[in-house]
Amino acid sequence: MKTKLNLYFLLSMMNLWFISCSKPDEFYKDLLANSDRNYPGKLQNIVPSNGYYRFKLNYIIPPNNSAAKIVLAGVTDTIIFDIPNEKSGLKDSLYVDKLKETSYRFSIYTLNKKGESSIKQNILFKIYGDRYKSSLSTLNVKSKFTAVGSSDLRLIFFPDNANILVTSMFQYTDVNNQVVDYKIMNPKDTVFLINYKTGSDIHMINGFIPNKGSIDTIFTQKKLLKLP
Known part of the structure; x- marks a missing residue:
């Protein structure tokens, strides 16, 4: 009986260590240790595409309506897009136009309804134009x-x-x-x-x-x- 109890205790500790050290599921929420705040999931399968004075971004929206907005934060400008509830967990895309013929770097992340941010990801576009x-x-x-x-x-x-x-x-x-x-x-x-x-x-x-x-x-x- 003592051997079984020790084995059970050992397995329980290993499981606790695994839960503590494993990375959170970044797809739909990112949890902070000792916190009850749930953060929105980041966009998945991001595919940036260059265009003529514009760009297109394809992605998958995190599920469970955990994200309410998409934020593109550049050096000088920040662009915010609303996420409709019915698109939660689905593939979607967005366009940004009226750009200059140059390279753009953005940090992209989502916000939940409380304004809390997901993990940030960096994307780069090289816009082409008349030149x-x-x-x-x-x-x-x-x-x-x-x-x-x-x-x-x-x-x-x-x-x-x-x-x-x-x-x-x-x-x-x-x-x-x-x-x-x-x-x-x-x-x-x-x-x-x-x-x-x-x-x-x-x-x-x-x-x-x-x-x-x-x-x-x-x-x-x-x-x-x-x-x-």
Whole structure:
């Protein structure tokens, strides 16, 4: 009996030590030792996305209506968003616009209805704008090829390794003298223009983003392609 009591005492102490030393569940509340104050959970799965003079933030709101507001605290400005009760525990997003073309660093945290703060997290955005837009140029043709007996034109372009090409739009005349508007999403360096009328003009517009996940595509001016 004494052995069983000692074992029970030992297991109880180990459990008490585990509870005391374990980190609190940060998803829906953060507890202070010897305190009856419950703090709101922090936002989870935060995904920041840069944009054209704006940014987007995706996240999961902590459950149980523990958080009432989202706070973005920057160096000079603080932005506060209300959290509707019906969105508690769900995925959501927010946008901030009218920004400058520069980098922004924010501390992001939630507040409960008492104004108590969650754990703070840091996020960084690099906003792009007209300066980035002016650096873009329409891709140049590296080579062209038409197979014998075919009217399809194959164009190979010099890539733009500094940016991500997300779309290309072509306008050309086909063998039936019809103007063709051809749009390609996520194009490669090689493009085929079907039934191209030999010698006719080809115009192109390219759409770029600076980074994977950027939310706004920036388009170049329409350009008359010079074929080699």
